[in-house]
Amino acid sequence: MLKVVNGQIYLDNDTMDYIRFGSGSRVMVLIPGVGDGLKTVRGMALPFAFLYRILAKDFTVYMFSRRNRLAPGTGTREMAEDLDRAMEMLGIRTASVMGISQGGMIAQWLAVDHPDKVERLVLAVTLGRPNPKVRRVIGRWMTMAEKGEYKKIMLDTARRSYTPSRLKKIRGMYSLLGNVGKPKSFGRFLVQAQSCLTHDAWDDLDRITCPTLVIGGTEDGIVTGQASVELAEKIPGSVLHMYDGLSHGLYEEAKDFLPLVMAFCSGKVPGKPQRCGKTNKKRRPAFAGRKIRVRSKNEKRR
Numbered sequence: 001m002l003k004v005v006n007g008q009i010y011l012d013n014d015t016m017d018y019i020r021f022g023s024g025s026r027v028m029v030l031i032p033g034v035g036d037g038l039k040t041v042r043g044m045a046l047p048f049a050f051l052y053r054i055l056a057k058d059f060t061v062y063m064f065s066r067r068n069r070l071a072p073g074t075g076t077r078e079m080a081e082d083l084d085r086a087m088e089m090l091g092i093r094t095a096s097v098m099g100i101s102q103g104g105m106i107a108q109w110l111a112v113d114h115p116d117k118v119e120r121l122v123l124a125v126t127l128g129r130p131n132p133k134v135r136r137v138i139g140r141w142m143t144m145a146e147k148g149e150y151k152k153i154m155l156d157t158a159r160r161s162y163t164p165s166r167l168k169k170i171r172g173m174y175s176l177l178g179n180v181g182k183p184k185s186f187g188r189f190l191v192q193a194q195s196c197l198t199h200d201a202w203d204d205l206d207r208i209t210c211p212t213l214v215i216g217g218t219e220d221g222i223v224t225g226q227a228s229v230e231l232a233e234k235i236p237g238s239v240l241h242m243y244d245g246l247s248h249g250l251y252e253e254a255k256d257f258l259p260l261v262m263a264f265c266s267g268k269v270p271g272k273p274q275r276c277g278k279t280n281k282k283r284r285p286a287f288a289g290r291k292i293r294v295r296s297k298n299e300k301r302r
Helices: 045-051 076-089 102-113 132-146 150-161 164-180 187-198 202-207 225-234 257-265
Strands: 004-011 014-021 026-031 059-067 095-100 118-124 212-217 239-243 290-294
Touching: 004 045, 004 076, 014 045, 014 076, 026 076, 026 102, 059 076, 076 102, 076 187, 095 102, 102 118, 102 187, 102 202, 118 257, 132 150, 132 187, 150 164, 202 225, 212 225, 212 257, 225 239
Parallel strands: 026 059, 026 095, 095 118, 118 212, 212 239, 239 290
Antiparallel strands: 004 014, 014 059
């Protein structure tokens, strides 16, 4: 039976929720997206352990929320500092780190400012700096949050994240969640949403020295697929995997997403990157920013 832990860390006069599962000899840290602003990982150890159970075979997995009381103006870099402190307190010296969406923004800063903490880096459906698309989408969500329109946020997120076939299956569930999961306050969500609009690690991305895998979807309706391409081109020696026809929720729709992440963190992905902290910028590695086309779940084999 998979052992799970619901935990909490004290930072200054605040707390940070985390969960832990798995018993592998290596450590993996997962950083969720902006939805963490609506509900933290507290009490979610069992469902997340089930969802990511394939990782628990080889890794001890930690998933961290942001602080429970985020001060207005807190940015993704400050959130990365909180994560670094939390890892220290739990005795995590180094780990494979996967950040999804806003979690990927935080992961970028962790890799830039604390390279010793990040053994391998996976950046899924995220970006290095805001683009017009994400500004419109996040701005729309913030307006909804200010009006307390939780259900509209959930449905709009689903519409932008999934393929039509997937959306048809889960729309009822998201509609139900919109009725029963409304947070008491949207303040924490608004802080996290604003941090997505101010996130800009662009000029520091070439300081990321660990092997990096960037994963994107060509039809991403929130950050765009081009954002993943640009991110991979900016990070020296990174490898890019694009899912044709999938959007922001590809980590749920693509059946090979977790096997791909696990293979990369185990050093088994073809064309795996090398440490590139001293890469000559005039001559980047042949695999830098390499685009590897990954078959979508609906694509027929040729």
